[in-house]
Amino acid sequence: MDRIRLVGGAPLEGTVRIGGAKNAALALMPVALLTDQTVRLTNVPDLADIRTMAALLEHMGVGVHLNGASTAAGRVVALDAGGLKETTAPYDLVRRMRASILVLGPLVARHGKARVSLPGGCAIGTRPVDLHLKALEALGAEIDLREGYVNARVDGRLKGARFAFSKVTVGGTENALMAAVLAEGETILENVAREPEIVDLGRCLQSMGAEIEGLGTSTLRIRGVESLGGTTHAVVPDRIETGTYALAAAITRGHLTLTGTRLDLVESLIDHLRRAGVRVARAEGGLEVDARGAPVVGVDVMTEPFPGFPTDMQAQWMALMATADGASMITESIFENRFMHVPELTRMGADINIHGGSAIVRGVRHLSGAPVMATDLRASVCLVLAGLAAEGETIVNRVYHLDRGYECLEAKLAACGASIERLSERGAAG
Numbered sequence: 001m002d003r004i005r006l007v008g009g010a011p012l013e014g015t016v017r018i019g020g021a022k023n024a025a026l027a028l029m030p031v032a033l034l035t036d037q038t039v040r041l042t043n044v045p046d047l048a049d050i051r052t053m054a055a056l057l058e059h060m061g062v063g064v065h066l067n068g069a070s071t072a073a074g075r076v077v078a079l080d081a082g083g084l085k086e087t088t089a090p091y092d093l094v095r096r097m098r099a100s101i102l103v104l105g106p107l108v109a110r111h112g113k114a115r116v117s118l119p120g121g122c123a124i125g126t127r128p129v130d131l132h133l134k135a136l137e138a139l140g141a142e143i144d145l146r147e148g149y150v151n152a153r154v155d156g157r158l159k160g161a162r163f164a165f166s167k168v169t170v171g172g173t174e175n176a177l178m179a180a181v182l183a184e185g186e187t188i189l190e191n192v193a194r195e196p197e198i199v200d201l202g203r204c205l206q207s208m209g210a211e212i213e214g215l216g217t218s219t220l221r222i223r224g225v226e227s228l229g230g231t232t233h234a235v236v237p238d239r240i241e242t243g244t245y246a247l248a249a250a251i252t253r254g255h256l257t258l259t260g261t262r263l264d265l266v267e268s269l270i271d272h273l274r275r276a277g278v279r280v281a282r283a284e285g286g287l288e289v290d291a292r293g294a295p296v297v298g299v300d301v302m303t304e305p306f307p308g309f310p311t312d313m314q315a316q317w318m319a320l321m322a323t324a325d326g327a328s329m330i331t332e333s334i335f336e337n338r339f340m341h342v343p344e345l346t347r348m349g350a351d352i353n354i355h356g357g358s359a360i361v362r363g364v365r366h367l368s369g370a371p372v373m374a375t376d377l378r379a380s381v382c383l384v385l386a387g388l389a390a391e392g393e394t395i396v397n398r399v400y401h402l403d404r405g406y407e408c409l410e411a412k413l414a415a416c417g418a419s420i421e422r423l424s425e426r427g428a429a430g
């Protein structure tokens with residue numbers, strides 16, 4: 001299994017190009033199931049999760065064409081569901097990636113049936129999909145759970161309805177939205193997620209002929225149409241990749257320009273960074289993060305649905321706070337088990353205590369490099385950030401987590417002066 005070797009201490013300096021958002025692309029790819037015309041996505045990141053979604057769609061008979069290697073403008077993926085032959089998402093593919101559940105809404109809306117393996121929990125929490133199912137039932141789908149699978153069917157079309165989510169859910173909103181666009185009549189979805197990935201999904205659907213009002217607000221009004229056409233759509237920039245590199249600049253007290261991204265996607269994070277003492281400014285095609293000479297101070301955060309501070313940035317923020325002046329409290333309100341990075345950061349010399357859903361972090365003068373391992377994507381990248389700031393060598397194990405969400409992580413960091421390399425299975429640099 002590959003590992004990442006880092007030697008910390010160098011302030012990063014340079015430019016990083018931010019790719020398209022993994023979490024937007026994972027919702028946009030199943031959109032192809034809603035039409036028999038071609039859906040062409042640009043700015044698609046080259047990531048393990050994208051390949052898993054491509055494999056799942058191919059298994060169903062969707063033609064998936066990647067334009068080869070990544071280019072400066074990201075990958076183009078063309079999806080064609082004209083020859084769909086299968087409406088089952090098998091356990092073997094779903095267990096590799098929870099976002100596979102996003103095929104459920106489109107399948108039942110356009111093909112009247114779907115059999116999708118229940119994704120189950122993962123390292124960060126139990127992560128039920130009850131609200132996805134309730135929303136689809138409200139639209140008239142008959143759903144039963146058997147042998148670990150969700151079986152959904154409807155005779156004819158789904159029917160528009162009013163449904164209020166009891167809790168804000170990104171995936172639940174995406175599934176309901178993709179189902180409602182082909183339902184008969186009007187659907188009103190209340191208390192929906194407002195994440196930029198939902199807005200991106202909605203805009204893509206609109207470009208295919210869907211009638212949606214309220215994108216970016218907590219109520220969506222959808223007038224169902226009989227069919228949707230093809231489209232070409234550019235995936236929104238990845239705000240979590242943006243935030244991660246912003247914190248790489250901050251934790252190394254360096255200076256990075258991030259291109260291909262937008263400040264409005266990361267406002268809450270930027271607000272917290274500025275309060276910590278880091279300078280952030282809009283730059284041509286992106287933003288500039290300057291922490292040179294900054295005495296980074298402790299700032300509390302609480303994770304919340306967008307536009308609040310993202311749970312997917314909580315671990316990286318903790319790495320920064322571990323090296324800040326003073327103490328901070330980090331409260332995780334979305335997932336019940338998202339502090340797995342704490343014991344590993346502690347092994348690197350961080351001073352962190354967990355009290356229920358909050359962690360008290362007391363900044364230390366120096367972290368020290370160590371062999372570390374994490375059980376999820378953002379926890380793993382938080383250890384990379386800690387390693388960039390630590391004295392000595394850090395080895396991050398289980399790199400496959402990083403490959404789910406960060407394209408060319410080592411190359412992007414090395415180009416800005418980090419001492420970082422990937423060690424292949426046999427220990428040679430690769």
Ligand SMILES: CC(=O)N[C@H]1[C@@H](OP(=O)(O)OP(=O)(O)OC[C@H]2O[C@@H](n3ccc(=O)[nH]c3=O)[C@H](O)[C@@H]2O)O[C@H](CO)[C@@H](O)[C@@H]1O
Nearest residue numbers: 023099127128129130131132168169170171172312334335
């Ligand atoms: C592929 C993707 O886009 N993943 C993101 C998505 O995950 P995902 O869509 O799985 O996260 P949700 O927004 O659905 O989860 C939010 C909370 O709602 C709960 N819940 C969710 C659905 C449901 O039916 N019942 C229920 O109780 C979850 O357990 C969690 O506590 O949003 C999360 C929250 O911003 C991010 O951390 C993930 O990176």
Ligand SMILES: C=C(OP(=O)(O)O)C(=O)O
Nearest residue numbers: 023098099312377378405
């Ligand atoms: C939690 C994440 O992804 P997923 O929902 O696919 O597990 C993430 O991107 O941080």
